[in-house]
Amino acid sequence: MPRAGLTVERIVAAAAELADEEGFENVxxxxxxxxxxxxxxxxxxxxxxLRELRTRLALFAGSEMTERIADAVxxxxxxxxxxxxxxxxxxxxxxxxxxxxxxxxxLDPSLAADSPALRRTAEITYGMLxxxxxxxxxxxxxxxxxxxxxxxxxxxxxxxxxxxxxDVRASWDxxxxxxxxxxxxxxxxxxxxx
Numbered sequence: 714m715p716r717a718g719l720t721v722e723r724i725v726a727a728a729a730e731l732a733d734e735e736g737f738e739n740v741x742x743x744x745x746x747x748x749x750x751x752x753x754x755x756x757x758x759x760x761x762x763l764r765e766l767r768t769r770l771a772l773f774a775g776s777e778m779t780e781r782i783a784d785a786v787x788x789x790x791x792x793x794x795x796x797x798x799x800x801x802x803x804x805x806x807x808x809x810x811x812x813x814x815x816x817x818x819x820l821d822p823s824l825a826a827d828s829p830a831l832r833r834t835a836e837i838t839y840g841m842l843x844x845x846x847x848x849x850x851x852x853x854x855x856x857x858x859x860x861x862x863x864x865x866x867x868x869x870x871x872x873x874x875x876x877x878x879x880d881v882r883a884s885w886d887x888x889x890x891x892x893x894x895x896x897x898x899x900x901x902x903x904x905x906x907x
Contacts, residue, residue: 718749719756719759720759721759721760723749724749724756724759724760725770725773727748727749728740728745728766728770729770729773729774729809729815730748731745731748731811732770732814732815733809733810733811733812735811736810737767737770737811737815737818738814740766740770740811740815741763742756767818768820770815771816771818771820772820772828772830773812773815774809774816775815775830775831775834776833778801778805778813779830779833779834779837781804782797782798782801782802782805783837784801785797785798785800786798786801786837786841790841791844791845791893792890792893794844795841795889795892795893796886798841799889799892802863802867803866803867803885806863806864806867807870810871813867817864838856838859839852839856842856842859842896847899850902851899854902859892862892866885866888870885
């Protein structure tokens with residue numbers, strides 16, 4: 714019988730807090746159970762295993778991050794949208810390191826297949842890039858460029874990997890400007906006839 718007060722939502726929220734405090738890799742069923750003062754078995758009435766807990770945490774964090782990005786880009790286009798998107802991404806990654814790490818994990822396909830959060834992420838990202846006149850396969854290539862640039866920069870910044878005296882924010886702004894110029898001048902793939 715499920716313990717009173719425990720829900721999947723409360724368990725995932727506790728896992729998100731634990732991830733930010735101790736790191737995503739340290740999120741365990743036991744660690745979350747301790748937050749509620751219960752035994753692990755009490756959580757298994759709501760989740761199957763650690764894999765499901767981490768997948769749900771990844772979906773929760775991805776949805777949370779996407780909503781912040783969506784709010785930032787609303788009503789913007791082109792460079793303004795790109796800068797707002799990038800800024801919201803960076804802020805989330807640095808403010809919520811454990812949750813952000815969760816968004817970088819491979820998801821359990823059975824839980825992720827119908828995720829509204831994943832669909833929303835794609836809609837926002839592809840919508841922003843379509844303003845640059847990109848179509849497939851260039852959209853996918855551009856998404857990969859943005860994701861790898863943003864992730865790499867945030868990972869290095871979080872690890873204090875930038876030691877030069879130049880202001881980290883100034884370098885970030887310059888990187889976003891460079892991405893904007895790249896997107897404006899994207900080397901479009903030409904359609905080949907059969």
